[in-house]
Amino acid sequence: MTVIALDFETANAGRDSACAVGAVFLEDGVVTGEAYSLIRPKNPRFDAGNVAIHGITARDVAGAPDFVEAMAPVLKRLPGALLLAHNAAFDLGVLRAAAGQAGLALPAFRSACTVALARHAFPTLANHKLPTVAAHLGLTLRHHHAGDDALACARIALAAAKAAGTASIAHHAGLIGKLVSHAPGRAAVPAAGGLAARALKAAGLSATVATRFVVRGSTGTPYNVDLTRSAGGALRLSCDCRGAMFGRQCRHVKGLLRGEVDDLLSGNAAEVAGLARRLGQR
Structure with a gap:
């Protein structure tokens, strides 16, 4: 099974304002590839609070690809995959909102939140924020760089599965009831004649x-x-x-x-x- 660790940064409070994406691909518990791209959001407004977090500005993304182009490496491997994110509710929300804005129908896939996986595997930590868990595992991290955050997410999932004594990330997520199935979506724009x-x-x-x-x-x-x-x-x-x-x-x-x-x-x-x-x- 393909596992994809995903992280988005957004330009403003809108979930459809993805301005950067990082993805790490795993096969059989081994990292096989990484992808990172800035994204030119359709809504070009960059809020000061968001910029203060990730440092990306409207000027940085002026020549960047749009969501569909930037997400091409992920989208072609998403069908049937296990999608990981640290605080998955946020990143899945961005994925759905940006895909909907682009009129893109998402395929069926499964997901798991690495916050939940880390809580189960490392219950004694003061909290299970990405920097805290990464530091516990000795991982270097440029927090809020989507590429670094995605890699840390992947490493956390692998370490959590190992610490829990499970055979795989999917097995770990399923064992603790945190494996979520997502049915195929529909494009936001009605099909002609439908x-x-x-x-x-x-x-x-x-x-x-x-x-x-x-x-x-x-x-x-x-x-x-x-x-x-x-x-x-x-x-x-x-x-x-x-x-x-x-x-x-x-x-x-x-x-x-x-x-x-x-x-x-x-x-x-x-x-x-x-x-x-x-x-x-x-």
Whole structure:
């Protein structure tokens, strides 16, 4: 099984603003390759706080490849692979958001968080942040350089599996219930002639409008807001946040219906504004 340790740096709070990626490839417990690239995000805004963390600026990525090109070494090996990241919720969120923005459907793969693996294997550490675990294992680290962080992630996973006495990284993750399976995704843009595209056309919307928007909650958590068609044929927006579980129209949906884009992480602002006008809710 191919194992890929992955790390992203972002330009701003948006999960779709990846500006650097590091990847390390493992086969049978051996590092077989590494990849690193700057990324030119579609949203070119670089927040001062992010720059202070990783040192990457808009000027640095001006001539860099876009997400799909930069991710080519990972994407071609991702189907069926085990994807590792230290604090996987963040890096998987970046992967999904940036792929969705690019209209890219992700294949089926599995994932594991090396924070969880390290907690199980090295329970006496003061914390299980990447620099702490790396120092415990004697690894050199330029923290927040995506290439270095990905390599440290890979080394931590290998060391954790060995310390736990398991046969492999996947075996270790499965043994402690931290192996997650991900079904194939769908591209954010409806296929030409498909049901979603026809529904949009019938409503007078552009067939290129994304059917999913990713928004930022009040604490920074990303939520999916989908443009769906009811049994009666009416278009509506539905969110997967906790508030929407009780049948209420949550603040994320209300914001999009008003054409607000301040918390938009993935999706086109002009399309949101057009959607709001066409649904007559602005």
